[in-house]
Amino acid sequence: MDLSLSESELAFQAEARAWLAANVPAEPLPSMDTEAGWKAHQEWEARLAEARWAVVSWPREYHGREASLVEWVVFEEEYYRAGAPGRVSQNGIFLLAPIIFDHGTREQQDRFLPSMATGEQVWAQCWSEPEAGSDLASLRSTARRDEARGGWVLNGQKTWSSRASFAHWGFGLFRSDPEAQRHAGLTYFLFPLDADGITVRPIAQLDGEAGFAEVFFEDVFVPDSDVLGAPGDGWRVAMSTAGNERGLSLRSPGRFCAAADRLVDLYRSTVADGATPAATETAPAHVVDAWLRAQSYRLYTWGTVTRLAAGGDMGTAGSVNKVFWSELDIALHETALDLLGADAEVESRWLDGYTFSLSGPIYAGTNEIQRNIVAERILGLPREPKGAGR
Amino acid sequence: MRFVLTEDQRDFGGSLDALLSGADTVGAARAWAEGDTAPGLELWRRLAEQGVNALVVPEEHGGMGATAVELVVAFEALGRHGVPGPWVESAAYLPLALADADLLAALAEGAVGTVAEAAHAPYALDAEVADHVFSCTGTTLRTATRGERLRSVDRTRHLTTLVAGDPVPGADLGAALESAVLATSAQLLGCGERLLDDAVAYVKQRRQFGREIGSYQAIKHALADVRIALDFARPLVLGAALGEVPAAAAKVACADAAYLASRTALQVHGAVGYTQELDLSIWITKVRALVTAWGTPAQHRAALLETLVAAAGTPVEA
Numbered sequence: 271m272d273l274s275l276s277e278s279e280l281a282f283q284a285e286a287r288a289w290l291a292a293n294v295p296a297e298p299l300p301s302m303d304t305e306a307g308w309k310a311h312q313e314w315e316a317r318l319a320e321a322r323w324a325v326v327s328w329p330r331e332y333h334g335r336e337a338s339l340v341e342w343v344v345f346e347e348e349y350y351r352a353g354a355p356g357r358v359s360q361n362g363i364f365l366l367a368p369i370i371f372d373h374g375t376r377e378q379q380d381r382f383l384p385s386m387a388t389g390e391q392v393w394a395q396c397w398s399e400p401e402a403g404s405d406l407a408s409l410r411s412t413a414r415r416d417e418a419r420g421g422w423v424l425n426g427q428k429t430w431s432s433r434a435s436f437a438h439w440g441f442g443l444f445r446s447d448p449e450a451q452r453h454a455g456l457t458y459f460l461f462p463l464d465a466d467g468i469t470v471r472p473i474a475q476l477d478g479e480a481g482f483a484e485v486f487f488e489d490v491f492v493p494d495s496d497v498l499g500a501p502g503d504g505w506r507v508a509m510s511t512a513g514n515e516r517g518l519s520l521r522s523p524g525r526f527c528a529a530a531d532r533l534v535d536l537y538r539s540t541v542a543d544g545a546t547p548a549a550t551e552t553a554p555a556h557v558v559d560a561w562l563r564a565q566s567y568r569l570y571t572w573g574t575v576t577r578l579a580a581g582g583d584m585g586t587a588g589s590v591n592k593v594f595w596s597e598l599d600i601a602l603h604e605t606a607l608d609l610l611g612a613d614a615e616v617e618s619r620w621l622d623g624y625t626f627s628l629s630g631p632i633y634a635g636t637n638e639i640q641r642n643i644v645a646e647r648i649l650g651l652p653r654e655p656k657g658a659g660r
Numbered sequence: 661m662r663f664v665l666t667e668d669q670r671d672f673g674g675s676l677d678a679l680l681s682g683a684d685t686v687g688a689a690r691a692w693a694e695g696d697t698a699p700g701l702e703l704w705r706r707l708a709e710q711g712v713n714a715l716v717v718p719e720e721h722g723g724m725g726a727t728a729v730e731l732v733v734a735f736e737a738l739g740r741h742g743v744p745g746p747w748v749e750s751a752a753y754l755p756l757a758l759a760d761a762d763l764l765a766a767l768a769e770g771a772v773g774t775v776a777e778a779a780h781a782p783y784a785l786d787a788e789v790a791d792h793v794f795s796c797t798g799t800t801l802r803t804a805t806r807g808e809r810l811r812s813v814d815r816t817r818h819l820t821t822l823v824a825g826d827p828v829p830g831a832d833l834g835a836a837l838e839s840a841v842l843a844t845s846a847q848l849l850g851c852g853e854r855l856l857d858d859a860v861a862y863v864k865q866r867r868q869f870g871r872e873i874g875s876y877q878a879i880k881h882a883l884a885d886v887r888i889a890l891d892f893a894r895p896l897v898l899g900a901a902l903g904e905v906p907a908a909a910a911k912v913a914c915a916d917a918a919y920l921a922s923r924t925a926l927q928v929h930g931a932v933g934y935t936q937e938l939d940l941s942i943w944i945t946k947v948r949a950l951v952t953a954w955g956t957p958a959q960h961r962a963a964l965l966e967t968l969v970a971a972a973g974t975p976v977e978a
Contacts, residue, residue, distance in 0.1 A: 271666055271729055273904055279661070340661050534968045558961040561968060562896065562909040569895035569904065572663035590891050593884075638877075644887050645880030649860050652875040 273572060275344065282337065283344050289321055290352035298619060302358045303479035308436045311358035315389025323349075325363055325387045332379075333387035339575050346522035347568075353528070361432060362386045362393030366441050369458070373499040373507050382439075382460070394434035394463065396442030396485050397508075400427060404639040406443065406508065407452040411487060413444035413459065421493040422446065422501075424459065424467075427486050430633070434483035435472035437463060443504045456504035460496040467491075477625045521595045523568035529602050529623065530564035533557055533609075536620075540609045556605040563598045570594075586647045589640040596630030596637060603627045663898070665733065673733040676710060680741035686939050692744035693815035697789050700744045701772075707743070708770030716839060717755040721764035728839065728901035732846035736897075739850025739950075742942045744816040746774040746786040748954065752843035753777070754794065757801055757836035759829040763792060776804070776822045780837060780955040783810055783819035795822045801830035814949035816942070837954075838907045844954040845897050845910035849890065851943045851950065852918035856886050858940055859925040873928070882924050889917035906967065908960035915951040922947040 275283065299314060300307035318324040319333045327342045328334025337345065357363065367386060370379055385391040402408040411426025424444055434440060440463050447455030463470055467490035472480030499507040537557045574587055603624035607614035614621070631637040645651045665673070683706070688699040707713070712734045717723025724730075731752060738747055750773045757775070758764055767773055774790040776782055778797045787793050787806045795804040807821035860883060863874030873879050893913040900910040922944045926933040933940055951957065 271662060271664065271669065271898065271902065273661060273663055273899075273902055275661055534971075537965075538969050554965055555958075555961050558912070558964045558968070562905070562913060562964065563892070565899065565905050565909060566892045566896045566913060569663065569899040570892055572661065573895060573898075576662050576664045590888050593888055594892055638881070641881040641884035642877065644884035645874075648887060649856075649880075649883055651860065651864065651880050651883065652872050654875050654877060655871060 273569075275340070279338075279340055279344060282341050283348060286323065286345050286348045287352070289323060290348055290354060293317065293321070294352045294354045298353075299355045301477075301479055301622070302356065302433070303435070303475070303477075303481040305436070308358065311355060312389045312392065314355050315357070315359050319388040324359070324389070325367070328367070328383070328387065332383040339579050343522060343524075343571060343575055347524035347527065350522070350524035350528035351531075358433065359386060359389050359392055361395045361437075362391075362439075365395055366393050369498060369507055369510060372510060373458075375495075377495065378460075378498070391438045392433060392436070394431045394437035394440045394483075394485075396428035396431045396434065396440040398428060398430040400429050404636045407456075407505070409443055409445055409456065411442075411444050412448065413446040413457050413492075415446070416491065419491060419493070421491055422457070422459065422497070424461070424487040424490040424492060427484060429484045430473075430482050431485055432482045432633075434463065434470055434485055435480040439463060440485060441498070443508055446501055446504075450502070453505045455502055456508070457501045458498040458504040458507045459492050460498055461490060461492050465490050465492075475625075476628065477622070521591075521599075523564070523571045526564040526595065526598055526602065527568050529599075530561045533560055533602055533606055536606055536609050540611075550608050553605060553608045556601065556608065560598070560602045560605050563594075563601070567595060567598060586643060589635075589643040590648070592634060593631075593637045593640045593644070596627075599627040599630050600624075663895075665729070665898075669729055669733055672730060673737060676707070676712070676734060676737040677740070679706065679710065680737060680743065683741075685741040685743050686942060689742050689744045689816045689942050697744075697786075701789065703743060704745055704772065705770060707738075712738075712747075713751045713770050714768035715751060715755075717764050717768040721761050722768040723755065723764065724768075728842060728903075729898065731839065731843055732849075732897050732901050735843040735846035736850035736853070739847035739852075739946075740854045742816075742851070742854070742939075742946060744786075746772065746784075746790060748840050748843045748847070749774045749781075749785055750790075753836045753840040754792070755836075756839050757794070757796065757830055757833055759831045766791070777837065777840075777954075780959065781840070781953055782821075784822050785953075786818050787820045787822070788818060793822065794828070795824045796830075796833060797824065799830075799833060800827050801833065802827050812949050814945040816946070817949050840954045841907040841911050841960070842897070842900050844950055845893075845900070845907065845914040848911075848914040848918040848947060848950050849893055849897055851947050852886070852890050852893070852914070852921035855918070855921040855925040855940070855943050855947070856883065856890065858943075859883060859886075859921075859928050863928050879928055882928065886917070886921045886924050889913075889920050893917040906964060908955070908964050911955060911960050912957050912964070915957050918947045919951055 299310045302308055302311040315324060322333060322335050325334045326337040326345050329336055370382060399409055399411060413422040413424050416423050428442055441460050443456045444459055445455055446457040467488040469486040471484045473482050473484060475481040603620060606620040607624055646653055683703055688703050692700040711724050714723045715726040715731050719725035750767060753775055754773045755767055771791045772789050773792040774784045774787050775794040775796060776784040793804045795802050803825040804822040807823050810819040812819050863879050864872055866873050896905060896910040896913045899905045900907045925940060926944055929940060932938055
């Protein structure tokens with residue numbers, strides 16, 4: 271058992287560190303949920319791609335480096351430690367791309383992956399519906415077969431679609447067989463958000479920015495070439511995406527370790543050096559707890575990486591992970607706000623991070639759903655009888 | 661990079677688990693609580709034969725020279741099975757604290773030792789069965805004699821005050837403390853796993869309002885939180901064993917997780933969980949004792965914060 275990196279992994283780490291040190295913008299970019307911020311983030315994505323740091327684990331032909339899983343985690347650690355911007359392309363890169371690699375046709379891979387890597391085309395996840403939150407199986411938006419045109423006609427509404435306000439393409443599940451029960455009869459579609467019949471209505475989030483949107487579909491035609499996986503197989507395809515989202519890909523430990531290090535710095539500059547008496551009595555313990563939980567998350571991830579590298583799969587670890595990192599993210603930022611005292615309500619990077627963290631326990635399957643999964647699939651507890659609580 | 665136990669380490673844990681599952685550890689613990697230490701000392705002897713006492717004793721003194729990883733594997737098993745006795749003191753602290761070759765060889769063979777460390781473990785555990793008794797104040801290790809007997813929340817832990825005697829040459833007292841803190845963390849982790857196992861088994865068979873109580877979401881979520889807390893305490897124990905984080909981090913996380921496990925296990929059992937008759941009581945009271953043994957969470961948090969603040973602002977090399 272060891273945590274040491276190999277010669278080549280160390281070389282990879284050094285190269286990433288050097289590039290990031292020379293290229294990470296000195297000033298944080300404006301919020302990606304504003305028009306100016308969006309553009310700045312797209313430019314940053316292009317710069318990353320040009321130096322082959324946008325999608326390190328992808329094949330070289332799609333702007334990647336064919337980096338191993340270990341190298342990917344190493345890169346993420348370096349990325350966030352360097353204070354680099356959040357990834358505007360993350361939904362595409364981390365949620366959709368693994369599915370395109372696994373289930374997409376070669377034609378789809380060639381068509382979509384390069385522009386995703388460069389940030390030229392940014393993707394939005396269109397999964398949730400007004401009546402279906404974590405219960406994706408109750409989706410109602412429909413896809414009707416149009417044999418004559420060789421494709422499908424989408425109708426319905428998606429909501430809470432992150433980045434859909436500015437994104438170029440969307441991906442989502444539609445009910446293609448109204449007779450089939452719940453999980454069956456769903457199909458996975460890709461569609462340009464400026465297609466005829468699509469209306470995108472931005473929704474202001476808690477922070478006032480249009481971070482997500484409603485997307486309305488009125489007789490939107492999607493050709494067969496933009497169906498991902500087999501028609502009717504969308505649930506199975508989508509579940510592999512959900513595993514990615516809850517698991518490793520979206521919330522790499524680098525983010526939390528970097529934030530915990532900044533929290534310790536904040537503690538030192540505010541309390542330890544006596545600059546402000548604003549901190550609560552509990553803040554010191556919370557600083558320690560945030561730091562050690564970030565460390566725990568990092569080490570836990572290395573355990574997962576080891577198992578994945580040995581041919582295992584994420585399994586239900588993603589659910590354990592998701593509850594932990596989402597609560598850690600909030601705790602980290604709440605502690606920072608405690609330390610800031612009265613200044614906590616004034617716009618700052620900590621406040622932005624706090625607002626964002628509040629969404630963690632809600633999206634990607636609420637934490638209530640994740641706890642049910644932990645209880646039923648890991649602890650083996652009996653399912654709640656049908657009709658309970660209704 | 662390979663952050664999982666090796667096959668040898670898993671086998672070692674498995675063999676201890678098998679040995680302890682086959683022994684009546686609960687019976688030994690109950691007897692120990694009543695003052696009959698014979699079954700517990702028999703268990704001690706059998707574990708010594710498996711090398712548990714010799715793990716971190718240096719090889720030149722008859723030890724196995726194993727790593728801290730093997731140590732935490734062993735202590736998790738001791739915690740899971742509720743094994744009584746001054747294990748942290750004999751097998752984790754003294755092997756690194758003592759310099760005397762004969763004493764080290766005796767400990768490796770299975771001699772029982774105990775120690776009181778003024779700042780972190782002020783009362784000596786099970787001194788009445790110890791062949792060798794020490795006290796440590798600051799940077800000085802001394803022989804010691806037994807003083808006043810105190811009663812622990814865990815009836816299997818017999819505490820005494822010590823009267824310090826002559827100084828003895830010590831080895832690395834800092835490393836010894838780190839080792840004791842780490843072993844206690846692993847023991848807590850094992851206790852937490854046992855409490856969760858027992859709670860899960862109980863809620864699957866206990867029925868109320870016409871169905872198993874484990875099918876109610878309130879019960880599920882409480883137990884899921886225990887699973888998550890234990891899952892994220894474990895990497896800190898293994899990370900501390902590799903020197904990646906201080907043992908204090910493991911102790912804080914394991915104390916929190918195991919305590920959550922004990923409170924939750926008690927809650928889902930209801931009144932029967934509050935009885936001494938149920939075996940659960942062995943782990944509930946042990947966790948409460950171990951939360952403060954070898955440093956309280958507050959002490960460890962304060963120490964960690966000091967380390968972090970001292971390091972903050974200086975670039976951290978990975």
